[in-house]
Amino acid sequence: MIRNAIRRWAVVAVAVPVAAAGVRKVSQTMEARRGQSKATRMLHNAAGQAQRMFGHKPKRNRLRFGR
Numbered sequence: 500m501i502r503n504a505i506r507r508w509a510v511v512a513v514a515v516p517v518a519a520a521g522v523r524k525v526s527q528t529m530e531a532r533r534g535q536s537k538a539t540r541m542l543h544n545a546a547g548q549a550q551r552m553f554g555h556k557p558k559r560n561r562l563r564f565g566r
Contacts, residue, residue: 511553519549 526542533539 515549515553519546519553522546522549 522542523546526539526546529542530536530539
């Protein structure tokens with residue numbers, strides 16, 4: 500039971516952010532070669548979503564009032 504919890508933690512803490520970074524890099528490489536497309540936007544959004552769900556939370560912009 501402890502092993503399963505450690506394995507799950509390792510996947511969430513390490514593998515998901517690394518995969519998100521890899522997807523973001525692939526998206527940037529494709530965009531640099533062929534220009535922006537629906538596929539590159541979708542990859543970039545998926546990487547951002549994975550980072551928001553499992554990675555570090557982005558810092559809040561303190562200059563935006565009312566949001």
